[in-house]
Amino acid sequence: MKNKGIFIAIEGPIGVGKTTLATILSNHFNHTLLREIVEENPFLSKFYNDIKEYALQTEAFFLFNRVKQLEDIEKNTLSKSQCVISDYHIIKNLIFAGLTLDKMQFHRYKQVYNTFVNDLPQPDIIVYLNSHTDILMKKIALRDRSFERQMDRNYIDELSREYKYYFNPLSIKHNFMGTEPIIIEVDNSNLDFLNNEKDKAFIINKVEQAIKQLGGYA
Numbered sequence: 001m002k003n004k005g006i007f008i009a010i011e012g013p014i015g016v017g018k019t020t021l022a023t024i025l026s027n028h029f030n031h032t033l034l035r036e037i038v039e040e041n042p043f044l045s046k047f048y049n050d051i052k053e054y055a056l057q058t059e060a061f062f063l064f065n066r067v068k069q070l071e072d073i074e075k076n077t078l079s080k081s082q083c084v085i086s087d088y089h090i091i092k093n094l095i096f097a098g099l100t101l102d103k104m105q106f107h108r109y110k111q112v113y114n115t116f117v118n119d120l121p122q123p124d125i126i127v128y129l130n131s132h133t134d135i136l137m138k139k140i141a142l143r144d145r146s147f148e149r150q151m152d153r154n155y156i157d158e159l160s161r162e163y164k165y166y167f168n169p170l171s172i173k174h175n176f177m178g179t180e181p182i183i184i185e186v187d188n189s190n191l192d193f194l195n196n197e198k199d200k201a202f203i204i205n206k207v208e209q210a211i212k213q214l215g216g217y218a
């Protein structure tokens, strides 16, 4: 078992069920839950009204918040051999920024991203969730966050496509700063981790297997 705590991240497009699954897993394993900030981002509702105009501020805010959260989690939790389950991976900054920034902005943003992310803790295991766009749109509508009410189906479609690109097994090492986390890819279009015990046991078992592979204890 490594000296540091195991770091597990859940990723996938908007509304796929990251926070739901991260909460279930952190309760099951009794690990620290790291949740992304959402409502605290002062640009998000303006961003959804005018993506081009507010993209740079929005992406910068998300990036620096996540950098701070991950620095804190390294100092206060992982370095003390405690495990963490996070409802995001910092790679999502690149995935979103690649869609929302113009070419020159994205080029500069990537330089800043690389500078900061190099020193941050990297997850050992990533659960990558994906679902059909129809299902994502339905979940987003059911959750009914005010700033997501006009969510563009094409935006969700493009995001899902970008996620597939970033999580393509052939480009993992390149896209994840040279690291090779264990990736558990699950299409949860027809799974319900929250209400169906069999589905919940299925995903917990997958994570337990990955932890064993790392030589750790769940």
Ligand SMILES: Nc1ncnc2c1ncn2[C@@H]1O[C@H](COP(=O)(O)OP(=O)(O)OP(=O)(O)O)[C@@H](O)[C@H]1O
Binding pocket: 012, 013, 014, 015, 016, 017, 018, 019, 020, 021, 087, 139, 140, 142, 143, 188, 191, 192, 193, 194
């Ligand atoms: N397996 C599931 N079956 C049915 N509904 C689900 C399931 N998982 C999550 N939900 C519901 O879908 C909505 C989105 O879930 P959640 O907030 O966990 O997604 P998320 O990926 O964290 O979203 P975001 O990207 O916006 O942070 C919530 O209303 C949640 O209750």
Ligand SMILES: Nc1nc(=O)c2ncn([C@H]3C[C@H](O)[C@@H](CO)O3)c2[nH]1
Binding pocket: 014, 038, 044, 058, 059, 062, 063, 092, 093, 096, 097, 100, 148
């Ligand atoms: N533009 C942009 N960049 C990000 O890094 C990012 N991370 C999350 N989000 C949006 C998606 C959900 O509406 C909501 C909750 O995930 O916040 C983001 N939007």
